[in-house]
Amino acid sequence: MVRDGMELRPCRDEDIEAVLSLWARSTAPRASDTAEAIALRLERDRELFILAWDGLKLVASVIGGWDGWRGNIYRLAVEPEYRRMGLGRQLVELVELRLRAMGARRMTALVLIDEPGATEFWGSAGYAHDPDTERYAKDLG
Numbered sequence: 001m002v003r004d005g006m007e008l009r010p011c012r013d014e015d016i017e018a019v020l021s022l023w024a025r026s027t028a029p030r031a032s033d034t035a036e037a038i039a040l041r042l043e044r045d046r047e048l049f050i051l052a053w054d055g056l057k058l059v060a061s062v063i064g065g066w067d068g069w070r071g072n073i074y075r076l077a078v079e080p081e082y083r084r085m086g087l088g089r090q091l092v093e094l095v096e097l098r099l100r101a102m103g104a105r106r107m108t109a110l111v112l113i114d115e116p117g118a119t120e121f122w123g124s125a126g127y128a129h130d131p132d133t134e135r136y137a138k139d140l141g
């Protein structure tokens, strides 16, 4: 469970720098880790972009995605000294609950396979590697 004093709430415009700083401290960099990309994401369903705060300190994030077909999860990151407290699990379950209410019946997660503990985390959250698919990506520039 999240400790007393922690708050889970949607990301706000004024949180963008804190989010970038959390990602820089706690997860592998991605090309879309920019203030512009986060601001664009905040133009829609912010209730799926959830942050965990310990007082004034941002300690975890998750971004859910709903395209009307599948629920997706991106940018799950927990501050290193806040790991193994159930925070990651709680954020994923909250996003799943909200996505289910929107109509999602199947979830996919992009798993960073070089992150220590990531595959174990997703396995423990009920996600299985799908041997029939591989991720293909294209940058549109």
Ligand SMILES: CC(C)(COP(=O)(O)OP(=O)(O)OC[C@H]1O[C@@H](n2cnc3c(N)ncnc32)[C@H](O)[C@@H]1OP(=O)(O)O)[C@@H](O)C(=O)NCCC(=O)NCCS
Pocket (backbone or CB within 6 Å): 026, 027, 028, 075, 076, 077, 078, 079, 082, 083, 084, 085, 086, 087, 088, 089, 090, 110, 111, 112, 115, 116, 117, 118, 120, 121, 122, 124, 125
């Ligand atoms: C992966 C990550 C999000 C897990 O967050 P967390 O808050 O520590 O996870 P939880 O405490 O909710 O763990 C739930 C369960 O996942 C499994 N798990 C989590 N981290 C693990 C690790 N390092 N090794 C083995 N199992 C792990 C355990 O079964 C754990 O339950 P337990 O603590 O009762 O044994 C966190 O380590 C992280 O931010 N890593 C860097 C970024 C990343 O890898 N993001 C996900 C990839 S997209």
